[in-house]
Amino acid sequence: xxxxxxxxxxxxxxxxxxxxxxxxxxxxxxxxxxxxxxxxxxxxxxxxxxxxxxxxxxxxxxxxxxxxxxxxxxxxxxxxxxxxxxxxxxxxxxxxxxxxxxxxxxxxxxxxxxxxxxxxxxxxxxxxxxxxxxxxxxxxxxxxxxxxxxxxxxxxxxxxxxxxxxxxxxxxxxxxxxxxxxxxxxxxxxxxxxxxxxxxxxxxxxxxxxxxxxxxxxxxxxxxxxxxxxxxxxxxxxxxxxxxxxxxxxxxxxxxxxx
Amino acid sequence: xxxxxxxxxxxxxxxxxxxxxxxxxxxxxxxxxxxxxxxxxxxxxxxxxxxxxxxxxxxxxxxxxxxxxxxxxxxxxxxxxxxxxxxxxxxxxxxxxxxxxxxxxxxxxxxxxxxxxxxxxxxxxxxxxxxxxxxxxxxxxxxxxxxxxxxxxxxxxxxxxxxxxxxxxxxxxxxxxxxxxxxxxxxxxxxxxxxxxxxxxxxxxxxxxxxxxxxxxxxxxxxxxxxxxxxxxxxxxxxxxxxxxxxxxxxxxxxxxxxxxxxxxxxxxxxxxxxxxxxxxxxxxxxxxxxxxxxxxxxxxxxxxxxxxxxxxxxxxxxxxxxxxxxxxxxxxxxxxx
Numbered sequence: 245x246x247x248x249x250x251x252x253x254x255x256x257x258x259x260x261x262x263x264x265x266x267x268x269x270x271x272x273x274x275x276x277x278x279x280x281x282x283x284x285x286x287x288x289x290x291x292x293x294x295x296x297x298x299x300x301x302x303x304x305x306x307x308x309x310x311x312x313x314x315x316x317x318x319x320x321x322x323x324x325x326x327x328x329x330x331x332x333x334x335x336x337x338x339x340x341x342x343x344x345x346x347x348x349x350x351x352x353x354x355x356x357x358x359x360x361x362x363x364x365x366x367x368x369x370x371x372x373x374x375x376x377x378x379x380x381x382x383x384x385x386x387x388x389x390x391x392x393x394x395x396x397x398x399x400x401x402x403x404x405x406x407x408x409x410x411x412x413x414x415x416x417x418x419x420x421x422x423x424x425x426x427x428x429x430x431x432x433x434x435x436x437x438x439x440x441x442x443x444x445x446x447x448x449x450x451x452x453x454x455x456x457x458x459x460x461x462x463x464x465x466x467x468x469x470x471x472x473x474x475x476x477x478x479x480x481x482x483x484x485x486x487x488x489x490x491x492x493x494x495x496x497x498x499x500x501x502x503x
Numbered sequence: 504x505x506x507x508x509x510x511x512x513x514x515x516x517x518x519x520x521x522x523x524x525x526x527x528x529x530x531x532x533x534x535x536x537x538x539x540x541x542x543x544x545x546x547x548x549x550x551x552x553x554x555x556x557x558x559x560x561x562x563x564x565x566x567x568x569x570x571x572x573x574x575x576x577x578x579x580x581x582x583x584x585x586x587x588x589x590x591x592x593x594x595x596x597x598x599x600x601x602x603x604x605x606x607x608x609x610x611x612x613x614x615x616x617x618x619x620x621x622x623x624x625x626x627x628x629x630x631x632x633x634x635x636x637x638x639x640x641x642x643x644x645x646x647x648x649x650x651x652x653x654x655x656x657x658x659x660x661x662x663x664x665x666x667x668x669x670x671x672x673x674x675x676x677x678x679x680x681x682x683x684x685x686x687x688x689x690x691x692x693x694x695x696x697x698x699x700x701x702x703x704x705x706x707x708x709x710x711x712x713x714x715x716x717x718x719x720x721x722x723x724x725x726x727x728x729x730x731x732x733x734x735x736x737x738x739x740x741x742x743x744x745x746x747x748x749x750x751x752x753x754x755x756x757x758x759x760x761x762x763x764x765x766x767x768x769x770x771x772x773x774x775x776x777x778x779x780x781x782x783x784x785x786x787x788x789x790x791x792x793x794x795x796x797x798x799x800x801x802x803x804x805x806x807x808x809x810x811x812x813x814x815x816x817x818x819x820x821x822x823x824x825x826x827x828x829x830x831x832x833x834x835x836x837x838x839x840x841x
Contacts, residue, residue: 282590282591330619336589337586337614337618338613338618344582344609344610344613346582347582347585347610348585348589349586351583351584351585351587351588351590351594352587352590353586354571354583354586355587355591356590358568358592359590378578378610381576381579382579384574385583
């Protein structure tokens with residue numbers, strides 16, 4: 245997808261693949277035929293630049309044809325470079341300006357509570373993203389209003405555009421910060437399906453406060469030369485790199501992997 | 504001595520038939536919103552710790568379950584409103600106009616405007632006439648910023664009656680709306696019970712042939728005062744209450760420009776990007792005529808009493824009269840050149 249588009253953010257998309265896979269395959273209630281079904285569980289990708297991974301999940305479950313994935317970032321396509329709720333079914337929120345998704349998730353969670361619906365709202369944030377002040381405004385609000393129907397994932401892949409998060413503006417200790425803001429916190433390996441599944445089950449059981457799952461991840465996970473290599477934060481692989489990556493992932497590059 | 508200095512302003516002032524002072528537009532907003540709440544369970548109201556000032560507190564008292572005080576965290580409040588609207592709610596969010604637009608601009612851009620969601624923004628303490636609190640609380644850029652967002656409707660009503668009539672239309676409008684209200688009691692231009700207001704349509708208050716005065720907010724009353732003075736001196740004015748600044752009533756604008764051949768705009772806002780700039784764009788594209796703007800001339804105001812500030816920063820009927828004299832001079836010159 246990103247290779248074909250010629251631009252995009254492979255690193256931050258690959259770090260959240262397992263989280264998305266677990267949520268869509270095993271936890272979330274949704275109906276691709278009725279994307280607006282009021283009782284659906286919500287997934288808001290606050291770190292909007294990771295959207296290729298979300299597009300893959302949505303296409304897999306039939307929100308739109310898989311072939312359309314190859315139209316990413318094209319003028320004649322609807323798969324925008326960052327999520328657009330008006331164009332793409334299954335996209336809950338238009339994001340990409342970092343820091344906004346948790347607040348939007350709170351809106352969904354509040355609405356669910358007002359209407360006595362039982363859906364859960366999941367929001368995926370990046371670790372660099374939580375440098376944004378709005379995230380902490382939202383963190384205060386969600387705990388003050390005891391939104392236990394809201395669960396955040398922090399995809400802690402350790403990098404942001406310019407460098408390591410630790411070097412630019414450290415967010416550690418992450419878990420303690422969220423705890424002190426009144427959230428129930430769990431820290432996991434964000435690439436272990438088992439740990440993700442267990443953490444989601446734990447979050448479903450938290451009462452009286454919102455929950456956050458701090459997922460320790462590897463940027464560019466799954467492709468040896470992308471893993472932990474921040475050069476792939478915001479650039480597409482070359483033809484050669486693409487072939488190499490597809491081989492490593494056990495896919496045929498000429499078939500664009502999943503088609 | 505310029506002709507302006509020779510003018511006897513005291514004599515002119517004596518000719519004014521002032522309107523009775525009514526309530527503040529924010530009071531009318533609070534009352535009508537609470538009334539709407541009874542019939543529309545999908546209305547949810549948020550405020551950024553200024554509910555007593557913006558008057559969303561009236562709704563809060565009647566419907567505490569549908570009111571959320573977001574605290575001093577406006578960006579989060581705007582994001583929450585986006586999520587609520589995506590779930591079918593009609594959120595009204597309030598703060599002072601400056602905080603409501605400036606502190607949330609990115610959230611409004613992506614989560615409301617680009618997301619095409621019907622979030623209703625109601626900013627009180629619009630303009631400079633909130634007075635003594637000074638520049639940090641004033642808002643002279645809100646119209647420009649809000650109007651720059653695709654699909655955003657911008658409403659600046661003149662008095663309590665028009666505000667009361669427009670709030671239900673703001674609710675019913677399918678898109679996002681920014682409604683600017685004011686802190687102070689202002690002249691009541693319309694008779695109580697008057698409901699002849701339509702979102703997106705200007706209202707003609709006087710018909711004249713020499714110049715059209717197009718105003719919004721507190722400057723509508725000043726425009727009428729200016730027309731009263733000018734009328735007695737043989738200049739007949741059309742006065743338009745352009746409560747909906749965007750989308751502006753282009754048809755009416757072109758019509759009055761054609762009929763009068765000269766236009767003066769008046770607004771309690773920075774001269775760049777507000778009513779005057781929008782009128783100028785419409786007339787420039789459709790029917791250029793001599794045009795003058797009464798507005799803040801690329802400056803902030805300062806602390807002070809509202810009426811004194813209006814004089815200090817040129818937002819009274821006097822500046823409108825001067826602008827009319829200037830615009831009529833140009834009109835005459837252009838006619839004699841033809």
